[in-house]
Amino acid sequence: xxxxxxxxVYVLNGPNLNLLGTREPQIYGHSTLKDVEKLCRKTAEMxxxxxxxxxxxxxxxxxxxxxxxxxxKAAGVxxxxxxxxxxxxxxxxxxxxxxxxxxxxHISNIHAREPWRRHSYVSFAAKAxxxxxxxxxxxxxxxxxxAMSGKKSKR
Ligand code: CA2
Numbered sequence: 166x167x168x169x170x171x172x173x174v175y176v177l178n179g180p181n182l183n184l185l186g187t188r189e190p191q192i193y194g195h196s197t198l199k200d201v202e203k204l205c206r207k208t209a210e211m212x213x214x215x216x217x218x219x220x221x222x223x224x225x226x227x228x229x230x231x232x233x234x235x236x237x238k239a240a241g242v243x244x245x246x247x248x249x250x251x252x253x254x255x256x257x258x259x260x261x262x263x264x265x266x267x268x269x270x271h272i273s274n275i276h277a278r279e280p281w282r283r284h285s286y287v288s289f290a291a292k293a294x295x296x297x298x299x300x301x302x303x304x305x306x307x308x309x310x311x312a313m314s315g316k317k318s319k320r
Contacts, residue, residue, distance in 0.1 A: 183220050214311060251282060
């Protein structure tokens, strides 16, 4: 049988995640976003998946990228919307508009923090949610996407 084309996982990061590793290490750890990118690339490679790794401080950019992932028939999206998790109907609507599984991913356990962090507009439209595993949550989300898309792992 012909070898299938490499499928891509979009890893989308919202506002302020570019500052990862610079403050609040007790909540978010010491790793930088570059470290997260390396981890995602390593994990995706093990599953034979490609990675589009992005960060934006702008809500509309995240909406555009979700639509792009949908149009490109990505294998899945790992989405850490940052603070937009708790406010964004637009991101919720963009997730609903695409036929690609979106895994809502948070570094911290949002249920063990301020009460207002427990509400997520994103969860309503997410295929699954990962939170509280630190940056390893990104790798777990990619593992989940690979399992859903039936990719054979090199692990
Ligand atoms: O735990 C997560 O991954 C969050 O999505 C991170 C968001 C927060 O608003 C969510 O409630 C939970 C915050 C992103 C900003 O992260 C920074 C990390 C270190 C230094 C500065 C910002």
